Amino acid sequence: MPQNSVLLVDDDPKIAKLLRRYFEKEDFLVLSVHDGPTALQLYRDKKPDILVLDLMLPGVSGLDVCRQIRKESDTPILMLTARDEETDRLIGLELGADDYVSKPFSPREVVARVKAILRRTRKTPEKADFFRTGKFIIDFAGYTVSADGIVLDLTPTEYKIFELLATHPGQVFTRFQMVEQVQGVAFEGYERTIDAHVKNLRRKIDDNPKDPRIILTVYGVGYKFAGDAHA
Amino acid sequence: MPQNSVLLVDDDPKIAKLLRRYFEKEDFLVLSVHDGPTALQLYRDKKPDILVLDLMLPGVSGLDVCRQIRKESDTPILMLTARDEETDRLIGLELGADDYVSKPFSPREVVARVKAILRRTRKTPEKADFFRTGKFIIDFAGYTVSADGIVLDLTPTEYKIFELLATHPGQVFTRFQMVEQVQGVAFEGYERTIDAHVKNLRRKIDDNPKDPRIILTVYGVGYKFAGDAHA
């Protein structure tokens, strides 16, 4: 998990420096710019995790920056508003800012809000990354395979073999190919080890291991995953 | 609405008395001391809602008091600075003060600022930012985890590990990833230190540590928080 990064956009160098120190204390990677155009440029280049944006900027206003960034992405934005003006706040939120803090603010509060926003927006735990085929679901992030919703108790090697075959249904893999995938490039063992794993795997995924319907043997070649066409 | 309490720290009895009267008019419970050490002592004893702190104090300076209190808690602090010196202001904010007022000030302004800070910090999302999963509640702001409403006594590292895993239920983390999260990017130690922390953590959160149900081991990969990643 990488370090959090924040892009500060404030034309007051003192405030920028102050905030920078606070964020760095919290282990953020801090980028800091003093005007809107540079902000956009740096944003596009670095894609920080969040922006802290002063509403009052010379030239292009903070609202413009906010609007533009919102067009390009969902990167969270915290607005700094000069006064506790309801108007500014509403406009900011309307443009897609995620929160705002009024000046004079405490740096602690700004950091706290940023962390809260990041937590909120990150709640989606790594886009659910699943693979489905027939009754099986592979959960890559969780290293599990489930059949009809029940998680199977696979060993690491069994999981890897299943993943390899299931994600390439119908494609035959030789034992050598499988060993390479599963144990890494340099293999020096008995190719038939795969047979043992397939045997154990079949026990766990096939209703009747004597008549395998999921992982099929291709005589003289290797194994393949049955396409989900029939039974 | 319970009564607000404020701790005044100023070595000038006249100013202290003046402020006291204003705060009492606004229905504050006022504590007043004239030096740093006494301030810390009374603070720890009474836990006021907010501190009004003179920068200029005999002996231990206001900055020291501010720094120390910030170590101990998030209690808001309003600094009184002798002049409108940008430096003092920035130093104060840097140390974690929430706002400042320059002398000569109007007592009404001080009270107004205090009320503003209290308003702000009361509605701060930080205070209402929790994560729930099963019987556990993570209080991000307080760095605590409770189970069935009882706060667990976790070490900082244990808390971080728990937060990482619990907020990503079902997702496996390798020891390396966990170490990176917990100790920062530059890691040069023993990966299996994580095992020790997990062991200690399990003692505290699992009813039967011999049969872990909360933090699960994924053999050959790492650890994950039990959670319904599938359906």
Add this chain to the structure above:
DNA sequence: TTACTTCTTCACAATTTCTTCATCATTTCT
């Protein structure tokens, strides 16, 4: 400083998984 908590590391035990082998079953080919 001392006392205290927390972190890291280590050794070894406990557990799980992998590999290998002998044997039997099945398929293919003549």
Add this chain to the structure above:
DNA sequence: AGAAATGATGAAGAAATTGTGAAGAAGTAA
């Protein structure tokens, strides 16, 4: 059908991984 090749299987020892307690190091607070 018979022979030869290939695959399936159970079991056992080897190997890898994790669990655990304890000791010392490192960090904190008073």
